[in-house]
Amino acid sequence: MRITGYRTLTTIQEWGRPIGDANGVLDDGVTVLPVVLVDTDEGITGVGLGSHIGVETMFAAIEGEDPRSVTALYDRMLRHAFKAGHNGALFGTIGALDTALWDIKAQAADEPLWRLLGGRDRRVPAYASGLDIGLSDDDLAKAHGAYAERGLRAAKLKGGIDVERDRTRLTLVREVLTEAGGGMRPGLMLDANETWSRKQAVRHVRELERTLDLAWVEEPVRRWDAEGLAVVQRGVRAAVATGENLTGLEQFRPLLQAGAIDIVQTSAVGGITHFLRVAALAHAHDLPVSPIGNIPVGLLHAATAVPNHLVSELQDLRPPVGLKVDHAIEDGSFVLGDSPGLGITVFKGAIAELGVLPGPAKPEGPGIRPERAGLRW
CATH class of the missing domain: 3.30.390.10 (Enolase-like, N-terminal domain)
Known part of the structure:
Protein backbone atom coordinates (compact mmCIF):
# COMPACT_ATOMS: atom_id res chain seq x y z
CA MET A 1 0.00 0.00 0.00
CA LEU A 113 -8.55 2.06 15.90
CA TRP A 114 -9.17 1.59 19.61
CA ARG A 115 -8.89 -2.17 19.19
CA LEU A 116 -5.87 -1.97 16.87
CA LEU A 117 -4.05 0.14 19.47
CA GLY A 118 -4.73 -2.47 22.14
CA GLY A 119 -7.70 -0.96 23.93
CA ARG A 120 -10.07 -3.24 25.83
CA ASP A 121 -12.87 -0.91 26.96
CA ARG A 122 -14.59 1.22 24.31
CA ARG A 123 -15.94 3.61 26.96
CA VAL A 124 -13.91 6.80 27.50
CA PRO A 125 -14.89 8.92 30.54
CA ALA A 126 -15.78 12.52 29.63
CA TYR A 127 -16.23 15.92 31.24
CA ALA A 128 -18.30 18.85 29.96
CA SER A 129 -16.46 21.82 28.51
CA GLY A 130 -18.81 24.44 27.09
CA LEU A 131 -16.42 27.34 26.29
CA ASP A 132 -19.10 29.12 28.25
CA ILE A 133 -17.68 32.39 29.61
CA GLY A 134 -20.08 34.47 27.49
CA LEU A 135 -23.27 32.82 28.76
CA SER A 136 -25.81 34.28 31.16
CA ASP A 137 -26.55 32.30 34.31
CA ASP A 138 -29.74 30.90 32.79
CA ASP A 139 -27.99 29.84 29.58
CA LEU A 140 -25.10 28.38 31.58
CA ALA A 141 -27.50 26.23 33.61
CA LYS A 142 -29.31 25.15 30.44
CA ALA A 143 -26.07 24.22 28.67
CA HIS A 144 -24.79 22.10 31.55
CA GLY A 145 -28.21 20.60 32.04
CA ALA A 146 -27.88 19.21 28.51
CA TYR A 147 -24.51 17.69 29.40
CA ALA A 148 -26.00 16.27 32.60
CA GLU A 149 -28.73 14.54 30.59
CA ARG A 150 -25.95 12.54 28.91
CA GLY A 151 -24.66 11.46 32.30
CA LEU A 152 -21.75 13.88 32.66
CA ARG A 153 -20.91 14.67 36.27
CA ALA A 154 -17.85 16.86 35.79
CA ALA A 155 -17.51 20.26 34.11
CA LYS A 156 -14.77 22.69 33.17
CA LEU A 157 -15.74 26.35 33.08
CA LYS A 158 -13.90 29.20 31.43
CA GLY A 159 -12.99 32.02 33.78
CA GLY A 160 -10.18 33.96 35.35
CA ILE A 161 -11.34 37.57 34.98
CA ASP A 162 -13.52 38.14 38.06
CA VAL A 163 -13.25 35.87 41.07
CA GLU A 164 -16.78 36.44 42.38
CA ARG A 165 -18.25 35.87 38.94
CA ASP A 166 -16.29 32.62 38.72
CA ARG A 167 -17.58 31.60 42.16
CA THR A 168 -21.19 32.26 41.14
CA ARG A 169 -20.88 30.33 37.89
CA LEU A 170 -19.04 27.37 39.39
CA THR A 171 -21.58 27.15 42.22
CA LEU A 172 -24.44 27.23 39.73
CA VAL A 173 -22.98 24.39 37.65
CA ARG A 174 -22.23 22.44 40.82
CA GLU A 175 -25.91 22.65 41.74
CA VAL A 176 -27.03 21.55 38.27
CA LEU A 177 -24.72 18.52 38.26
CA THR A 178 -25.41 17.63 41.89
CA GLU A 179 -29.14 17.55 41.26
CA ALA A 180 -28.71 15.46 38.12
CA GLY A 181 -26.43 13.08 39.99
CA GLY A 182 -28.81 12.51 42.87
CA GLY A 183 -26.59 14.35 45.35
CA MET A 184 -23.29 12.96 44.12
CA ARG A 185 -20.51 15.57 44.37
CA PRO A 186 -19.52 16.68 40.84
CA GLY A 187 -16.05 17.46 39.56
CA LEU A 188 -15.38 21.15 38.89
CA MET A 189 -12.49 22.62 36.92
CA LEU A 190 -11.59 26.19 35.96
CA ASP A 191 -9.69 27.11 32.77
CA ALA A 192 -7.95 30.49 32.84
CA ASN A 193 -6.36 30.17 29.37
CA GLU A 194 -3.05 31.75 30.44
CA THR A 195 -4.65 35.01 31.57
CA TRP A 196 -3.00 35.33 35.02
CA SER A 197 0.41 36.19 36.43
CA ARG A 198 1.76 33.75 39.02
CA LYS A 199 0.53 35.66 42.05
CA GLN A 200 -2.79 36.48 40.43
CA ALA A 201 -3.33 32.77 39.84
CA VAL A 202 -2.61 31.81 43.44
CA ARG A 203 -4.79 34.59 44.89
CA HIS A 204 -7.68 33.88 42.53
CA VAL A 205 -7.74 30.13 43.05
CA ARG A 206 -7.21 30.29 46.83
CA GLU A 207 -10.11 32.71 47.12
CA LEU A 208 -12.35 30.30 45.17
CA GLU A 209 -11.15 27.43 47.34
CA ARG A 210 -12.63 29.08 50.44
CA THR A 211 -16.05 27.85 49.25
CA LEU A 212 -15.39 25.46 46.37
CA ASP A 213 -13.47 22.27 45.77
CA LEU A 214 -11.74 22.46 42.40
CA ALA A 215 -10.42 19.30 40.78
CA TRP A 216 -7.99 21.28 38.67
CA VAL A 217 -7.11 24.74 37.39
CA GLU A 218 -6.03 24.77 33.75
CA GLU A 219 -3.34 26.94 32.12
CA PRO A 220 -3.16 29.38 35.06
CA VAL A 221 -0.03 31.05 33.62
CA ARG A 222 1.83 30.97 30.32
CA ARG A 223 2.20 27.52 28.79
CA TRP A 224 6.03 27.49 28.89
CA ASP A 225 6.46 28.95 32.40
CA ALA A 226 7.67 25.89 34.28
CA GLU A 227 8.70 27.90 37.35
CA GLY A 228 5.42 29.83 37.39
CA LEU A 229 3.31 26.70 37.04
CA ALA A 230 5.26 25.18 39.94
CA VAL A 231 4.56 28.29 42.05
CA VAL A 232 0.83 27.89 41.38
CA GLN A 233 0.97 24.14 41.94
CA ARG A 234 2.49 24.61 45.39
CA GLY A 235 0.20 27.52 46.28
CA VAL A 236 -3.25 26.00 45.73
CA ARG A 237 -5.09 22.81 46.64
CA ALA A 238 -6.37 22.22 43.11
CA ALA A 239 -4.31 20.23 40.66
CA VAL A 240 -2.60 22.16 37.85
CA ALA A 241 -3.42 21.00 34.32
CA THR A 242 -1.63 22.14 31.17
CA GLY A 243 -0.08 20.96 27.92
CA GLU A 244 -2.71 21.43 25.22
CA ASN A 245 -0.72 24.21 23.54
CA LEU A 246 2.69 22.58 23.76
CA THR A 247 3.92 21.54 20.32
CA GLY A 248 6.35 18.69 20.74
CA LEU A 249 7.37 16.15 23.34
CA GLU A 250 10.47 18.16 24.24
CA GLN A 251 8.35 21.05 25.53
CA PHE A 252 6.93 18.90 28.33
CA ARG A 253 10.34 18.04 29.80
CA PRO A 254 11.08 21.27 31.73
CA LEU A 255 7.53 21.34 33.14
CA LEU A 256 7.81 17.79 34.40
CA GLN A 257 11.30 18.36 35.78
CA ALA A 258 9.99 21.35 37.73
CA GLY A 259 7.16 19.29 39.22
CA ALA A 260 4.82 21.88 37.71
CA ILE A 261 2.02 19.66 36.34
CA ASP A 262 -0.50 17.38 38.00
CA ILE A 263 -2.67 16.68 34.93
CA VAL A 264 -0.82 16.33 31.61
CA GLN A 265 -2.91 17.45 28.65
CA THR A 266 -2.50 17.09 24.91
CA SER A 267 -4.57 18.62 22.14
CA ALA A 268 -6.39 16.54 19.54
CA VAL A 269 -4.70 18.53 16.77
CA GLY A 270 -1.31 17.27 17.98
CA GLY A 271 -2.09 13.84 16.57
CA ILE A 272 -2.21 10.31 17.90
CA THR A 273 1.51 9.51 17.91
CA HIS A 274 2.20 12.68 19.90
CA PHE A 275 -0.50 11.72 22.42
CA LEU A 276 0.86 8.20 22.87
CA ARG A 277 4.36 9.52 23.51
CA VAL A 278 3.19 12.21 25.93
CA ALA A 279 1.05 9.62 27.75
CA ALA A 280 4.08 7.35 28.14
CA LEU A 281 6.19 10.26 29.42
CA ALA A 282 3.48 11.24 31.90
CA HIS A 283 3.12 7.62 33.02
CA ALA A 284 6.85 7.52 33.75
CA HIS A 285 6.21 10.40 36.17
CA ASP A 286 3.12 8.73 37.69
CA LEU A 287 0.87 11.42 36.21
CA PRO A 288 -2.49 11.11 34.45
CA VAL A 289 -3.12 12.30 30.91
CA SER A 290 -6.22 14.06 29.60
CA PRO A 291 -7.02 14.81 25.92
CA ILE A 292 -8.29 18.23 24.85
CA GLY A 293 -10.19 19.22 21.73
CA ASN A 294 -13.45 20.02 20.03
CA ILE A 295 -13.72 16.63 18.32
CA PRO A 296 -10.87 14.54 19.76
CA VAL A 297 -11.81 11.31 17.96
CA GLY A 298 -8.27 10.07 17.39
CA LEU A 299 -7.23 10.67 20.99
CA LEU A 300 -10.36 8.96 22.29
CA HIS A 301 -9.33 5.78 20.47
CA ALA A 302 -5.77 6.15 21.78
CA ALA A 303 -6.99 6.84 25.32
CA THR A 304 -8.37 3.31 25.56
CA ALA A 305 -4.84 1.94 25.13
CA VAL A 306 -2.91 3.92 27.77
CA PRO A 307 -2.93 3.06 31.49
CA ASN A 308 -3.00 6.64 32.77
CA HIS A 309 -5.93 8.18 30.90
CA LEU A 310 -8.02 10.20 33.34
CA VAL A 311 -10.88 11.86 31.46
CA SER A 312 -11.44 13.43 28.01
CA GLU A 313 -12.91 16.80 27.07
CA LEU A 314 -16.38 16.90 25.54
CA GLN A 315 -17.23 20.25 24.00
CA ASP A 316 -20.21 20.49 21.65
CA LEU A 317 -22.66 17.59 21.75
CA ARG A 318 -23.03 17.75 17.95
CA PRO A 319 -20.33 16.98 15.37
CA PRO A 320 -19.09 19.64 12.93
CA VAL A 321 -21.02 20.23 9.71
CA GLY A 322 -20.45 17.45 7.18
CA LEU A 323 -18.91 14.97 9.62
CA LYS A 324 -20.44 11.86 11.14
CA VAL A 325 -18.65 10.01 13.91
CA ASP A 326 -19.20 6.44 15.05
CA HIS A 327 -19.45 7.04 18.76
CA ALA A 328 -22.21 7.83 21.21
CA ILE A 329 -22.25 9.97 24.35
CA GLU A 330 -24.02 8.22 27.19
CA ASP A 331 -23.63 7.61 30.91
CA GLY A 332 -20.93 10.23 31.14
CA SER A 333 -18.67 8.65 28.52
CA PHE A 334 -17.81 8.57 24.86
CA VAL A 335 -18.75 5.08 23.64
CA LEU A 336 -16.66 4.17 20.61
CA GLY A 337 -18.14 2.11 17.79
CA ASP A 338 -16.93 -0.81 15.69
CA SER A 339 -16.39 0.95 12.35
CA PRO A 340 -12.89 0.29 10.96
CA GLY A 341 -10.45 3.11 11.61
CA LEU A 342 -11.57 6.30 13.33
CA GLY A 343 -15.18 5.85 12.31
CA ILE A 344 -15.40 9.32 10.73
CA THR A 345 -17.53 9.78 7.61
CA VAL A 346 -16.96 12.97 5.63
CA PHE A 347 -19.79 14.37 3.53
CA LYS A 348 -17.80 16.51 1.12
CA GLY A 349 -20.88 17.96 -0.56
CA ALA A 350 -22.24 19.37 2.68
CA ILE A 351 -18.87 20.97 3.45
CA ALA A 352 -18.47 22.34 -0.10
CA GLU A 353 -21.78 24.14 0.20
CA LEU A 354 -20.44 26.15 3.14
CA GLY A 355 -17.82 27.93 1.04
CA VAL A 356 -15.74 28.46 4.20
CA LEU A 357 -12.06 29.29 4.02
CA PRO A 358 -9.73 29.48 7.02
CA GLY A 359 -9.04 33.03 8.06
CA PRO A 360 -7.24 34.96 10.81
CA ALA A 361 -8.55 34.89 14.35
CA LYS A 362 -11.26 37.46 14.95
CA PRO A 363 -10.04 40.40 17.06
CA GLU A 364 -12.93 39.97 19.50
CA GLY A 365 -12.47 36.21 19.79
CA PRO A 366 -10.40 33.93 22.03
CA GLY A 367 -7.65 33.44 19.43
CA ILE A 368 -5.94 36.76 20.22
CA ARG A 369 -4.41 37.43 23.63
CA PRO A 370 -5.70 40.67 25.22
CA GLU A 371 -3.20 43.48 25.71
CA ARG A 372 -3.70 43.52 29.50
CA ALA A 373 -3.68 39.76 30.11
CA GLY A 374 -1.55 39.02 33.14
CA LEU A 375 -1.51 42.71 34.12
CA ARG A 376 -4.80 42.99 36.00
CA TRP A 377 -4.88 43.72 39.74
Whole structure:
Protein backbone atom coordinates (compact mmCIF):
# COMPACT_ATOMS: atom_id res chain seq x y z
CA MET A 1 0.00 0.00 0.00
CA ARG A 2 1.29 3.47 -0.90
CA ILE A 3 0.25 7.05 -0.15
CA THR A 4 -0.78 8.74 -3.39
CA GLY A 5 -2.26 12.13 -2.55
CA TYR A 6 -4.12 14.39 -0.21
CA ARG A 7 -7.10 16.74 -0.22
CA THR A 8 -8.04 19.53 2.16
CA LEU A 9 -11.46 20.72 3.29
CA THR A 10 -12.64 23.29 5.80
CA THR A 11 -15.84 22.87 7.77
CA ILE A 12 -17.37 24.63 10.76
CA GLN A 13 -18.70 23.89 14.20
CA GLU A 14 -22.03 25.61 14.82
CA TRP A 15 -22.48 26.01 18.57
CA GLY A 16 -25.69 28.01 18.32
CA ARG A 17 -24.59 30.29 21.16
CA PRO A 18 -21.67 32.54 22.12
CA ILE A 19 -18.41 30.73 22.92
CA GLY A 20 -15.13 31.94 24.32
CA ASP A 21 -12.77 32.27 27.25
CA ALA A 22 -10.90 34.94 29.20
CA ASN A 23 -9.24 36.12 25.99
CA GLY A 24 -12.47 36.90 24.14
CA VAL A 25 -15.87 35.69 22.94
CA LEU A 26 -17.27 34.79 19.51
CA ASP A 27 -20.88 35.94 19.59
CA ASP A 28 -21.89 33.97 16.50
CA GLY A 29 -20.65 30.70 18.02
CA VAL A 30 -19.02 29.50 14.79
CA THR A 31 -15.53 28.00 14.71
CA VAL A 32 -13.54 26.67 11.77
CA LEU A 33 -12.29 23.07 11.53
CA PRO A 34 -9.78 22.12 8.81
CA VAL A 35 -9.91 18.54 7.49
CA VAL A 36 -7.17 16.60 5.66
CA LEU A 37 -7.91 13.50 3.57
CA VAL A 38 -5.00 11.19 2.70
CA ASP A 39 -5.49 8.80 -0.24
CA THR A 40 -3.80 5.48 -1.03
CA ASP A 41 -3.38 3.28 -4.09
CA GLU A 42 -5.67 0.67 -2.53
CA GLY A 43 -8.66 3.00 -2.30
CA ILE A 44 -8.45 3.59 1.47
CA THR A 45 -8.70 7.22 2.55
CA GLY A 46 -7.72 8.43 6.01
CA VAL A 47 -9.26 11.42 7.78
CA GLY A 48 -7.25 13.90 9.83
CA LEU A 49 -8.73 16.83 11.77
CA GLY A 50 -6.48 19.80 12.35
CA SER A 51 -4.50 22.43 10.50
CA HIS A 52 -3.51 22.12 6.86
CA ILE A 53 -1.11 25.07 6.85
CA GLY A 54 2.12 23.92 5.20
CA VAL A 55 0.55 20.62 4.19
CA GLU A 56 2.43 20.59 0.86
CA THR A 57 5.76 20.56 2.66
CA MET A 58 4.72 17.93 5.16
CA PHE A 59 3.08 15.70 2.57
CA ALA A 60 6.38 15.54 0.69
CA ALA A 61 7.76 13.60 3.67
CA ILE A 62 5.20 10.82 3.35
CA GLU A 63 4.25 10.70 -0.34
CA GLY A 64 4.79 7.27 -1.85
CA GLU A 65 5.41 5.68 1.56
CA ASP A 66 3.48 2.82 3.14
CA PRO A 67 0.94 4.56 5.41
CA ARG A 68 1.04 1.71 7.92
CA SER A 69 4.55 2.84 8.99
CA VAL A 70 2.85 5.54 11.00
CA THR A 71 5.31 6.32 13.80
CA ALA A 72 8.29 6.32 11.45
CA LEU A 73 6.46 8.69 9.12
CA TYR A 74 5.59 10.95 12.04
CA ASP A 75 9.30 11.32 12.82
CA ARG A 76 10.02 11.81 9.12
CA MET A 77 7.61 14.76 9.08
CA LEU A 78 9.29 16.25 12.16
CA ARG A 79 12.65 15.97 10.38
CA HIS A 80 11.23 17.75 7.33
CA ALA A 81 10.25 20.65 9.62
CA PHE A 82 13.71 20.72 11.23
CA LYS A 83 15.04 24.14 10.18
CA ALA A 84 11.86 26.18 10.49
CA GLY A 85 10.67 24.20 13.52
CA HIS A 86 7.38 22.39 14.05
CA ASN A 87 5.70 24.94 16.32
CA GLY A 88 2.22 26.36 15.94
CA ALA A 89 -0.10 25.48 13.10
CA LEU A 90 2.53 23.35 11.35
CA PHE A 91 2.49 20.97 14.32
CA GLY A 92 -1.26 20.73 13.86
CA THR A 93 -0.73 19.82 10.20
CA ILE A 94 1.69 17.05 11.19
CA GLY A 95 -0.89 15.86 13.72
CA ALA A 96 -3.68 15.85 11.15
CA LEU A 97 -1.62 13.81 8.68
CA ASP A 98 -0.55 11.46 11.48
CA THR A 99 -4.18 10.93 12.50
CA ALA A 100 -5.14 10.18 8.89
CA LEU A 101 -2.37 7.57 8.67
CA TRP A 102 -3.59 5.83 11.82
CA ASP A 103 -7.07 5.84 10.31
CA ILE A 104 -5.73 4.15 7.16
CA LYS A 105 -3.75 1.60 9.18
CA ALA A 106 -6.82 0.56 11.19
CA GLN A 107 -9.06 0.47 8.12
CA ALA A 108 -6.54 -1.76 6.33
CA ALA A 109 -6.66 -4.11 9.31
CA ASP A 110 -10.50 -3.93 9.30
CA GLU A 111 -10.44 -2.94 12.97
CA PRO A 112 -11.62 0.10 14.91
CA LEU A 113 -8.55 2.06 15.90
CA TRP A 114 -9.17 1.59 19.61
CA ARG A 115 -8.89 -2.17 19.19
CA LEU A 116 -5.87 -1.97 16.87
CA LEU A 117 -4.05 0.14 19.47
CA GLY A 118 -4.73 -2.47 22.14
CA GLY A 119 -7.70 -0.96 23.93
CA ARG A 120 -10.07 -3.24 25.83
CA ASP A 121 -12.87 -0.91 26.96
CA ARG A 122 -14.59 1.22 24.31
CA ARG A 123 -15.94 3.61 26.96
CA VAL A 124 -13.91 6.80 27.50
CA PRO A 125 -14.89 8.92 30.54
CA ALA A 126 -15.78 12.52 29.63
CA TYR A 127 -16.23 15.92 31.24
CA ALA A 128 -18.30 18.85 29.96
CA SER A 129 -16.46 21.82 28.51
CA GLY A 130 -18.81 24.44 27.09
CA LEU A 131 -16.42 27.34 26.29
CA ASP A 132 -19.10 29.12 28.25
CA ILE A 133 -17.68 32.39 29.61
CA GLY A 134 -20.08 34.47 27.49
CA LEU A 135 -23.27 32.82 28.76
CA SER A 136 -25.81 34.28 31.16
CA ASP A 137 -26.55 32.30 34.31
CA ASP A 138 -29.74 30.90 32.79
CA ASP A 139 -27.99 29.84 29.58
CA LEU A 140 -25.10 28.38 31.58
CA ALA A 141 -27.50 26.23 33.61
CA LYS A 142 -29.31 25.15 30.44
CA ALA A 143 -26.07 24.22 28.67
CA HIS A 144 -24.79 22.10 31.55
CA GLY A 145 -28.21 20.60 32.04
CA ALA A 146 -27.88 19.21 28.51
CA TYR A 147 -24.51 17.69 29.40
CA ALA A 148 -26.00 16.27 32.60
CA GLU A 149 -28.73 14.54 30.59
CA ARG A 150 -25.95 12.54 28.91
CA GLY A 151 -24.66 11.46 32.30
CA LEU A 152 -21.75 13.88 32.66
CA ARG A 153 -20.91 14.67 36.27
CA ALA A 154 -17.85 16.86 35.79
CA ALA A 155 -17.51 20.26 34.11
CA LYS A 156 -14.77 22.69 33.17
CA LEU A 157 -15.74 26.35 33.08
CA LYS A 158 -13.90 29.20 31.43
CA GLY A 159 -12.99 32.02 33.78
CA GLY A 160 -10.18 33.96 35.35
CA ILE A 161 -11.34 37.57 34.98
CA ASP A 162 -13.52 38.14 38.06
CA VAL A 163 -13.25 35.87 41.07
CA GLU A 164 -16.78 36.44 42.38
CA ARG A 165 -18.25 35.87 38.94
CA ASP A 166 -16.29 32.62 38.72
CA ARG A 167 -17.58 31.60 42.16
CA THR A 168 -21.19 32.26 41.14
CA ARG A 169 -20.88 30.33 37.89
CA LEU A 170 -19.04 27.37 39.39
CA THR A 171 -21.58 27.15 42.22
CA LEU A 172 -24.44 27.23 39.73
CA VAL A 173 -22.98 24.39 37.65
CA ARG A 174 -22.23 22.44 40.82
CA GLU A 175 -25.91 22.65 41.74
CA VAL A 176 -27.03 21.55 38.27
CA LEU A 177 -24.72 18.52 38.26
CA THR A 178 -25.41 17.63 41.89
CA GLU A 179 -29.14 17.55 41.26
CA ALA A 180 -28.71 15.46 38.12
CA GLY A 181 -26.43 13.08 39.99
CA GLY A 182 -28.81 12.51 42.87
CA GLY A 183 -26.59 14.35 45.35
CA MET A 184 -23.29 12.96 44.12
CA ARG A 185 -20.51 15.57 44.37
CA PRO A 186 -19.52 16.68 40.84
CA GLY A 187 -16.05 17.46 39.56
CA LEU A 188 -15.38 21.15 38.89
CA MET A 189 -12.49 22.62 36.92
CA LEU A 190 -11.59 26.19 35.96
CA ASP A 191 -9.69 27.11 32.77
CA ALA A 192 -7.95 30.49 32.84
CA ASN A 193 -6.36 30.17 29.37
CA GLU A 194 -3.05 31.75 30.44
CA THR A 195 -4.65 35.01 31.57
CA TRP A 196 -3.00 35.33 35.02
CA SER A 197 0.41 36.19 36.43
CA ARG A 198 1.76 33.75 39.02
CA LYS A 199 0.53 35.66 42.05
CA GLN A 200 -2.79 36.48 40.43
CA ALA A 201 -3.33 32.77 39.84
CA VAL A 202 -2.61 31.81 43.44
CA ARG A 203 -4.79 34.59 44.89
CA HIS A 204 -7.68 33.88 42.53
CA VAL A 205 -7.74 30.13 43.05
CA ARG A 206 -7.21 30.29 46.83
CA GLU A 207 -10.11 32.71 47.12
CA LEU A 208 -12.35 30.30 45.17
CA GLU A 209 -11.15 27.43 47.34
CA ARG A 210 -12.63 29.08 50.44
CA THR A 211 -16.05 27.85 49.25
CA LEU A 212 -15.39 25.46 46.37
CA ASP A 213 -13.47 22.27 45.77
CA LEU A 214 -11.74 22.46 42.40
CA ALA A 215 -10.42 19.30 40.78
CA TRP A 216 -7.99 21.28 38.67
CA VAL A 217 -7.11 24.74 37.39
CA GLU A 218 -6.03 24.77 33.75
CA GLU A 219 -3.34 26.94 32.12
CA PRO A 220 -3.16 29.38 35.06
CA VAL A 221 -0.03 31.05 33.62
CA ARG A 222 1.83 30.97 30.32
CA ARG A 223 2.20 27.52 28.79
CA TRP A 224 6.03 27.49 28.89
CA ASP A 225 6.46 28.95 32.40
CA ALA A 226 7.67 25.89 34.28
CA GLU A 227 8.70 27.90 37.35
CA GLY A 228 5.42 29.83 37.39
CA LEU A 229 3.31 26.70 37.04
CA ALA A 230 5.26 25.18 39.94
CA VAL A 231 4.56 28.29 42.05
CA VAL A 232 0.83 27.89 41.38
CA GLN A 233 0.97 24.14 41.94
CA ARG A 234 2.49 24.61 45.39
CA GLY A 235 0.20 27.52 46.28
CA VAL A 236 -3.25 26.00 45.73
CA ARG A 237 -5.09 22.81 46.64
CA ALA A 238 -6.37 22.22 43.11
CA ALA A 239 -4.31 20.23 40.66
CA VAL A 240 -2.60 22.16 37.85
CA ALA A 241 -3.42 21.00 34.32
CA THR A 242 -1.63 22.14 31.17
CA GLY A 243 -0.08 20.96 27.92
CA GLU A 244 -2.71 21.43 25.22
CA ASN A 245 -0.72 24.21 23.54
CA LEU A 246 2.69 22.58 23.76
CA THR A 247 3.92 21.54 20.32
CA GLY A 248 6.35 18.69 20.74
CA LEU A 249 7.37 16.15 23.34
CA GLU A 250 10.47 18.16 24.24
CA GLN A 251 8.35 21.05 25.53
CA PHE A 252 6.93 18.90 28.33
CA ARG A 253 10.34 18.04 29.80
CA PRO A 254 11.08 21.27 31.73
CA LEU A 255 7.53 21.34 33.14
CA LEU A 256 7.81 17.79 34.40
CA GLN A 257 11.30 18.36 35.78
CA ALA A 258 9.99 21.35 37.73
CA GLY A 259 7.16 19.29 39.22
CA ALA A 260 4.82 21.88 37.71
CA ILE A 261 2.02 19.66 36.34
CA ASP A 262 -0.50 17.38 38.00
CA ILE A 263 -2.67 16.68 34.93
CA VAL A 264 -0.82 16.33 31.61
CA GLN A 265 -2.91 17.45 28.65
CA THR A 266 -2.50 17.09 24.91
CA SER A 267 -4.57 18.62 22.14
CA ALA A 268 -6.39 16.54 19.54
CA VAL A 269 -4.70 18.53 16.77
CA GLY A 270 -1.31 17.27 17.98
CA GLY A 271 -2.09 13.84 16.57
CA ILE A 272 -2.21 10.31 17.90
CA THR A 273 1.51 9.51 17.91
CA HIS A 274 2.20 12.68 19.90
CA PHE A 275 -0.50 11.72 22.42
CA LEU A 276 0.86 8.20 22.87
CA ARG A 277 4.36 9.52 23.51
CA VAL A 278 3.19 12.21 25.93
CA ALA A 279 1.05 9.62 27.75
CA ALA A 280 4.08 7.35 28.14
CA LEU A 281 6.19 10.26 29.42
CA ALA A 282 3.48 11.24 31.90
CA HIS A 283 3.12 7.62 33.02
CA ALA A 284 6.85 7.52 33.75
CA HIS A 285 6.21 10.40 36.17
CA ASP A 286 3.12 8.73 37.69
CA LEU A 287 0.87 11.42 36.21
CA PRO A 288 -2.49 11.11 34.45
CA VAL A 289 -3.12 12.30 30.91
CA SER A 290 -6.22 14.06 29.60
CA PRO A 291 -7.02 14.81 25.92
CA ILE A 292 -8.29 18.23 24.85
CA GLY A 293 -10.19 19.22 21.73
CA ASN A 294 -13.45 20.02 20.03
CA ILE A 295 -13.72 16.63 18.32
CA PRO A 296 -10.87 14.54 19.76
CA VAL A 297 -11.81 11.31 17.96
CA GLY A 298 -8.27 10.07 17.39
CA LEU A 299 -7.23 10.67 20.99
CA LEU A 300 -10.36 8.96 22.29
CA HIS A 301 -9.33 5.78 20.47
CA ALA A 302 -5.77 6.15 21.78
CA ALA A 303 -6.99 6.84 25.32
CA THR A 304 -8.37 3.31 25.56
CA ALA A 305 -4.84 1.94 25.13
CA VAL A 306 -2.91 3.92 27.77
CA PRO A 307 -2.93 3.06 31.49
CA ASN A 308 -3.00 6.64 32.77
CA HIS A 309 -5.93 8.18 30.90
CA LEU A 310 -8.02 10.20 33.34
CA VAL A 311 -10.88 11.86 31.46
CA SER A 312 -11.44 13.43 28.01
CA GLU A 313 -12.91 16.80 27.07
CA LEU A 314 -16.38 16.90 25.54
CA GLN A 315 -17.23 20.25 24.00
CA ASP A 316 -20.21 20.49 21.65
CA LEU A 317 -22.66 17.59 21.75
CA ARG A 318 -23.03 17.75 17.95
CA PRO A 319 -20.33 16.98 15.37
CA PRO A 320 -19.09 19.64 12.93
CA VAL A 321 -21.02 20.23 9.71
CA GLY A 322 -20.45 17.45 7.18
CA LEU A 323 -18.91 14.97 9.62
CA LYS A 324 -20.44 11.86 11.14
CA VAL A 325 -18.65 10.01 13.91
CA ASP A 326 -19.20 6.44 15.05
CA HIS A 327 -19.45 7.04 18.76
CA ALA A 328 -22.21 7.83 21.21
CA ILE A 329 -22.25 9.97 24.35
CA GLU A 330 -24.02 8.22 27.19
CA ASP A 331 -23.63 7.61 30.91
CA GLY A 332 -20.93 10.23 31.14
CA SER A 333 -18.67 8.65 28.52
CA PHE A 334 -17.81 8.57 24.86
CA VAL A 335 -18.75 5.08 23.64
CA LEU A 336 -16.66 4.17 20.61
CA GLY A 337 -18.14 2.11 17.79
CA ASP A 338 -16.93 -0.81 15.69
CA SER A 339 -16.39 0.95 12.35
CA PRO A 340 -12.89 0.29 10.96
CA GLY A 341 -10.45 3.11 11.61
CA LEU A 342 -11.57 6.30 13.33
CA GLY A 343 -15.18 5.85 12.31
CA ILE A 344 -15.40 9.32 10.73
CA THR A 345 -17.53 9.78 7.61
CA VAL A 346 -16.96 12.97 5.63
CA PHE A 347 -19.79 14.37 3.53
CA LYS A 348 -17.80 16.51 1.12
CA GLY A 349 -20.88 17.96 -0.56
CA ALA A 350 -22.24 19.37 2.68
CA ILE A 351 -18.87 20.97 3.45
CA ALA A 352 -18.47 22.34 -0.10
CA GLU A 353 -21.78 24.14 0.20
CA LEU A 354 -20.44 26.15 3.14
CA GLY A 355 -17.82 27.93 1.04
CA VAL A 356 -15.74 28.46 4.20
CA LEU A 357 -12.06 29.29 4.02
CA PRO A 358 -9.73 29.48 7.02
CA GLY A 359 -9.04 33.03 8.06
CA PRO A 360 -7.24 34.96 10.81
CA ALA A 361 -8.55 34.89 14.35
CA LYS A 362 -11.26 37.46 14.95
CA PRO A 363 -10.04 40.40 17.06
CA GLU A 364 -12.93 39.97 19.50
CA GLY A 365 -12.47 36.21 19.79
CA PRO A 366 -10.40 33.93 22.03
CA GLY A 367 -7.65 33.44 19.43
CA ILE A 368 -5.94 36.76 20.22
CA ARG A 369 -4.41 37.43 23.63
CA PRO A 370 -5.70 40.67 25.22
CA GLU A 371 -3.20 43.48 25.71
CA ARG A 372 -3.70 43.52 29.50
CA ALA A 373 -3.68 39.76 30.11
CA GLY A 374 -1.55 39.02 33.14
CA LEU A 375 -1.51 42.71 34.12
CA ARG A 376 -4.80 42.99 36.00
CA TRP A 377 -4.88 43.72 39.74
